[in-house]
Amino acid sequence: MRFNPPTLSGNSLSTDTRSLDALRASAARDPKAQIKETAKQFEALFMQEVMKSMRAATLSSGMLDNAGSQMGTEMLDQQFATKMTGLPGGLSDAITRQLQRQMGVSPDTDKTAATQALPQLAKKNVAPHVQDFILKHDGAAKEAQASTGIPASFMIAQAAHESGWGKREILNKDGSTSHNVFGIKATAGWTGKTTEVQTTEYIDGRLQKVTAKFRAYDSYADAFKDYAKLLGSNERYKDVVAKAGTGSAETFAQGLQKAGYATDPDYAVKLARTINTTVRVQRALA
Template sequence: MISPTSDLGSKLALDTKGLGDLKQSARAGSPEALKTAATQFEAMFINMMMKSMRDATPQDGVLDNQQTKMFTSMLDQQMSQNLAKRGVGLADVLIRQLGAQAVNAQALAIGGDQNVPTSTAMPAPQGAGTLMTTPGALPKPSTSSMPALNGSGRPQAPHVASFQQKLGADAEAASKVTGIPAKFMLGQAALESGWGKREIKNADGSASHNLFGIKAGPGWKGKVATAATTEYVGGVPQTRVEKFRAYDSYADGFKDYARLISTNPRYEKVLASAGDASSFAHGLQKAGYATDPLYAAKLSRIITHSLA
């Protein structure tokens, strides 16, 4: 069956039924609707140019009246439609621009730079975890030139792909210790740090390499970074200044996170539910990793929709 938007260019520019079909297809988000809408915009642009030329031409002849002006205007609209159907290049530019924005906007909306609070992860004793299997581990880097797809089957946003590529190896190493899929830990690091854009900084402005918002408790003997964080008390957000652990590298940060999750008894159920993104996220929230009441929902969405 032919799409109702595919032959709109051959109809009258004022065909309300055709425009109604275009609106209906646009709501469905079809590529054909995007192409036709861009063509309609191109037609409108051409019509504006023709109208400007008409206005610059004297129209006070013997045969000129309101009726002739009306039909001339209708003729110009239809000519604009026909010219736009052949294309002058503007519609192609719009399609490329709007298509790219739609992909990036959806990726950001699902798992991008959100205004999420830093967690209240409690420090854990030092120690090594147990080697476990790693279901759902990150795929090996592909040699294909095709862009990576996120969990929704759409091309990944550039900042998401860069974050995953940069930290993938460190997440894999932590996965071998905890048994938690690397993708799950990357999602948590992304949520806590806003995809690295809101990483906790040292006093001199350098990176603390703490992507998980792990606080520096009394037993922490390493470096410390002080930063403001949002905590939820009774469901109400409050801004506080807290001390957080600082590391020499992101690899050290992932290693410490692995020790925290694998050796602290409060996270036993989190490890037991590491095979499912939703169970993992809700397990962290129930264990008190963060005070944000929407923490589990945000984390699940990032893991399942943003990461490859």
């Protein structure tokens, strides 16, 4: 759904009733993403008007001007406007904050602050995809922490280990992501969406390729919620969850392996290493 673009009134951003109602309707599933997209659309329109005004203020020779050259100029201006849209600290950020207040959506304050720290992380040899993954899932992990007591850094790290920092996510048949960053399989009791993919498992000590059915979610937030529910409600993870808040990365990882979370005999060592990396990056963000 497209929205009527917001209008600027004085120094503040305002929207008419129909635009705001349309935004509320389409933003029901993912309000933050929809608001950001709307803000970008407005900024693009605004930048196009700026380019048009600049062209109008420039003297034209008239020698080679025709309908074709005018169309080419307009297309070029649109490309320039698009490239200047969505930059950090730009107009779309201001519009996003205003729309979030009008819609009653909490702003991404933690993520904004963390993003400002990225140049410092680069100096500490932290790979960009590692930074991005941690920032991307920070909010969902903190919500899951509140319900389980498992540190957010532990959960982000496990999602990173299972998905290769987001580079090896489990996909649906159409190539879209299943959002299953924890590699949770669809057991007999699962009634939600599923996707079937080829994976590798240790069977009798040997690594073999098998086809397995995994859970699929509508969002990463749903994946973190389901992970929290799985560990919090399953008796075999009871001891792991109880000690997660006070134990070390190694203790948590060993507990998961002992409870049978994965078949890899080196799972605990690998996961503990990823947890320590995550904690190190989060400290740099603080």
